[in-house]
Amino acid sequence: xxxxxxxxxxxxxxxxERATLSCRxxxxxxxxxxAWYQQKPGQAPRLLIYGAxxxxxxxxxxxxxxxxxxxxxxxxxxxxxxxxxxxYCQQYGSSPGVTFGPGTKVDIK
Amino acid sequence: xxxxxxxxxxxxxxxxxxxxxCKGSGYSFTSYWIGWVRQMPGKGLEWMGIIYPxxxxxxxxxxxxxxxxxxxxxxxxxxxxxxxxxxxxxxxxYYCARLQYSSSxxxxxxxxxxxxxVSS
Numbered sequence: 300x301x302x303x304x305x306x307x308x309x310x311x312x313x314x315x316e317r318a319t320l321s322c323r324x325x326x327x328x329x330x331x332x333x334a335w336y337q338q339k340p341g342q343a344p345r346l347l348i349y350g351a352x353x354x355x356x357x358x359x360x361x362x363x364x365x366x367x368x369x370x371x372x373x374x375x376x377x378x379x380x381x382x383x384x385x386x387y388c389q390q391y392g393s394s395p396g397v398t399f400g401p402g403t404k405v406d407i408k
Numbered sequence: 409x410x411x412x413x414x415x416x417x418x419x420x421x422x423x424x425x426x427x428x429x430c431k432g433s434g435y436s437f438t439s440y441w442i443g444w445v446r447q448m449p450g451k452g453l454e455w456m457g458i459i460y461p462x463x464x465x466x467x468x469x470x471x472x473x474x475x476x477x478x479x480x481x482x483x484x485x486x487x488x489x490x491x492x493x494x495x496x497x498x499x500x501x502y503y504c505a506r507l508q509y510s511s512s513x514x515x516x517x518x519x520x521x522x523x524x525x526v527s528s
Contacts, residue, residue: 300470334514336453343503343518344453355516387453391512396469397443397455 301326301390303400311408318375320403322388327368332392335364335373338402339384347386348373375405383407410434412442412504412519419525420494427490428522430504437485438462441507443515444478444489448500456502458511459487467511494526 302325312318322333331351336344346355348364351371361376375382388400415429430442444456457468461480468478480487487504502522505515 332512332514336515338453343521344515345518346514346516349508349514349516355514389453389455389514391514393512399453399455402452 300396301328301393301398303388303390303398305386305388305400305403307403308401309404309406311406312378313408314378314380316378318373318378318382318405320373320375320386320405322366322371322373322400324369324371324390328371328390329392331367332390333364333366333371334389334391335362336387336389337382337384338387344387378405410506410517412506412517414502414504414519414522417523417525419527421528422494422496422526424494424526425490425492426494426524427488428502428524430487430489430519432485432487432506435506438482441511441513442480442487443505443507444476444487445503445505445515446472446500447503447521456489458507460511461485461487494524496526496528498524499526500524 304323306321333351335348338344352364385402385404387402391397411433413431438461441458443458446454456472459466459478461482477490504519506517507513508516
């Protein structure tokens with residue numbers, strides 16, 4: 300099973316600042332089958348990025364994904380008030396052994 | 409509009425059985441894999457397994473194999489997650505989710521979640 304580690308656990312930033320979230324895999328993620336989701340309290344997760352770098356439908360371009368192999372990054376170029384949430388990475392290249400990272404909470408400084 | 413609508417919250421006792429549902433609409437239900445995801449209180453997301461409603465091909469995450477049963481009734485565009493004997497540790501929010509393209513895809517649509525509480 301591929302284990303995903305996310306860092307930092309919590310990121311405290313102000314609106315307008317840049318957020319850089321990391322996701323590291325215990326082994327290479329095949330064909331960049333790596334996704335990022337945003338989850339707000341009391342809500343289902345929402346897909347932001349798939350294939351490591353492709354934005355999902357309707358996702359603002361301030362969200363971008365990069366990386367390959369075992370190291371991936373989600374960048375939010377300028378934080379908006381609605382971006383404060385928990386972010387999860389997911390690898391889906393080894394179905395059914397799909398795994399999620401533990402999440403990074405982005406909160407207001 | 410694609411929608412996944414899940415059944416309502418449940419409160420059960422340990423040892424009881426349970427089946428929760430997820431009804432898809434706004435797309436061809438038989439053409440997309442449906443997955444189930446567990447989120448225990450205050451915790452992260454866990455992948456449980458997937459089903460292809462077109463032919464009921466089902467695949468379980470190793471952690472959930474033998475613990476739950478995933479099924480689907482394509483005639484009513486509904487997927488199910490069931491337990492034969494609940495434990496307190498099954499208390500969680502359960503989400504159904506549509507996979508984008510194939511069995512190895514990200515999730516592009518989520519249900520609203522079904523909260524299952526197991527307590528004596």
